[in-house]
Every structure is written in C-alpha cells, then in structure tokens.
Amino acid sequence: MNLLGIHHLSAMTANAQRNVDFYTKILGMRMVKKTVNQDEPSMYHLFYGDEVGSPGTELTFFEIPRAGQTHVGNKSISTTSLRVPSDASLDYWEKRLSDAGVHHQGILQQFGRRVLPFQDFEKQRLTLVSDENNDGVSGGKPWVQSQADPQHGITGLGPVHLTIPELSRTEPILTTVMGFRRAGNYIHHQTNQQVVVFETGEGGTGAEVHVHERTDLPPERLGRGGVHHVAFRVSNEDELYKCIDLLDENEIGHSGFVDRFYFKSVYFREPNGILFELATDGPGFTADEQESELGASLALPPFLEAKREQIEQKLKPIKYNE
Numbered sequence: 001m002n003l004l005g006i007h008h009l010s011a012m013t014a015n016a017q018r019n020v021d022f023y024t025k026i027l028g029m030r031m032v033k034k035t036v037n038q039d040e041p042s043m044y045h046l047f048y049g050d051e052v053g054s055p056g057t058e059l060t061f062f063e064i065p066r067a068g069q070t071h072v073g074n075k076s077i078s079t080t081s082l083r084v085p086s087d088a089s090l091d092y093w094e095k096r097l098s099d100a101g102v103h104h105q106g107i108l109q110q111f112g113r114r115v116l117p118f119q120d121f122e123k124q125r126l127t128l129v130s131d132e133n134n135d136g137v138s139g140g141k142p143w144v145q146s147q148a149d150p151q152h153g154i155t156g157l158g159p160v161h162l163t164i165p166e167l168s169r170t171e172p173i174l175t176t177v178m179g180f181r182r183a184g185n186y187i188h189h190q191t192n193q194q195v196v197v198f199e200t201g202e203g204g205t206g207a208e209v210h211v212h213e214r215t216d217l218p219p220e221r222l223g224r225g226g227v228h229h230v231a232f233r234v235s236n237e238d239e240l241y242k243c244i245d246l247l248d249e250n251e252i253g254h255s256g257f258v259d260r261f262y263f264k265s266v267y268f269r270e271p272n273g274i275l276f277e278l279a280t281d282g283p284g285f286t287a288d289e290q291e292s293e294l295g296a297s298l299a300l301p302p303f304l305e306a307k308r309e310q311i312e313q314k315l316k317p318i319k320y321n322e
Helices: 016-026 087-099 167-177 237-249 308-314
Strands: 006-013 030-037 040-049 058-063 076-084 108-110 113-119 125-130 156-164 181-187 194-199 208-213 227-234 263-269 275-283
Touching: 006 016, 006 040, 006 076, 006 156, 006 275, 016 030, 016 040, 016 058, 040 308, 076 087, 076 227, 087 113, 087 125, 125 156, 156 167, 167 194, 167 208, 227 237, 237 263, 237 275
Parallel strands: 006 058, 076 125, 156 208, 227 275
Antiparallel strands: 006 227, 030 040, 040 058, 076 156, 108 113, 113 125, 181 194, 194 208, 263 275
C-alpha cells in the first residue's frame, strides 16, 4: 500500500458539550464538522482539526451519553498524539494545561522528541509532541481564531500508540501489507518496556505507529475516554481500490468500499483486533460548507438529508463559539 500517513482518529465521549468545550476552548482546535455517526444517526460525530480539517489533523469523537468509563488494557489504541510546532510550544502548553487544571505528566523525552502526556476530562490518553526536528510529513495550519496562541497551536495528529499482546502477528500486516517500515525503538517512561516504531510515507511525527507489546494486561473494555479506530491516508479512490485488492489478496476480511461523503474508506481489523481504516484525502469538509462556516451547524451527508428533522429532534443542541 502507498499510505501517506495518519488520516484521522475516532474516540468516544459521553458528553458532547464538555467535549467541545475542552477541545476548542482549552486545546484551541477548530470544530470543523458537526455531524452524526452515519451508521447510527442519533449519535453525534464531532470532528476537530486545523483551520480546514486537513487530512492528518482530524481528531473525532462519537457521543454515547451512557457510555461507561474505558477499562484500560490490551488490544487497544492506547495513546493519541497531537503535534505542536516546537519545543517552546510545549513550554507554553505545560503552563496552559496547568492553569486549566488539566492533569499532565510534565515534559518528557520520547523517541528523540519532547512530549507532554496529559488526559482530558474523561481520562482520554493524549500526548502533545514537538515538531521541532520533524523532517517528515508536514503538519496543518493552526486555527488563527483559536482560543490558544496560534503560534503554538496544534497542527495535527502525531504518532498513534497501539498496545497489543503479540507484535509478531501485527508486524507483517503493517510491513508486508500496509507498507510501513521499522524506524527504531525506545523504552517507555512508565512501563520501562520497549516500544517499536513503524513509519510510512515521508515518515516523521504524522506518519508513525508506536507499538507497545504487553502480555500482562487484559483486553481493553472500550467506553468513554477510549479510542474506536485509527485511519490512514490514501491519496485518492484509485489508490483505495488498490488497497482493497491487496486486502483480498491477503485474505484479510474488510468492509468493502464505504462512501463517507467527506472521504471514501475501507475498514478492517489487524490480527490483534484493532480496527484500522484507510481513508482518501478528499473531497474534504468544504464539500458542503464554506470554510468560514465549518462546524457552525449540523452537517449531514446527502443520503441523510431527507431525515434531518427526525435526526435533529434526537440530538441535544451544542453551544459552540469559535
């Protein structure tokens, strides 16, 4: 596969309003699309990103109001990274998070970079990572109207961390099928165990998967504060169909081609059970909204538009002030 990097990552929340407040007001990300889960339209699907929600910058959340807390464990997407421009940006964010009462672990070194691990209000595991020395996939453009300083604003998704019991089962999928390559390893600051780094495309912070092999954990029970799936970038539909052919050739079960309107996708599970998605870079979030209006109102793909009234009746309004 010819993957370009990370496309988006989709997590779980039990409170859409508090989620919006945290990711827009504290983290300063732009809500680039307020829509619904296309498979379950009674559920919000919120997208945050850079100023236009560029591929590689999108952190998304499904709202399930009665979701229990995630029980952290194995076979999981265990940490989500967010890129910031520089080492100085991490100093800014350490103070900002502290001032906001957000739990964090202080600035650390990880795979030759400065990072700042922290959690949101639902214990979502997050890490800010410095792009000071990044020479791989470039980031997006921070939202100029952000409530955080745009000079230090979040520019996209950084390395995605997987925790799995058997690296030997996942590595062939990443390398032989998906086209990743080993980029190195490091010792994790909490577990003192080795983490193996894989990269794709141009490499760098926007194109890495960090794999933690753990045999001492039970499987994760997903709920609020957990991650549902990660998507990787494919340039266009032709490349996506080539990926589907490769999945078929390797007898890997998958969803088949899925039209999400804002991008086209295919879903499959790697051998340790983690859900992967491959998603095209286009057409993007300006397909149905002007750039200046992104996230301002409920956006629905064409096939759900006829059900707008019923859908809106089931959704609790969200207050969002850019």
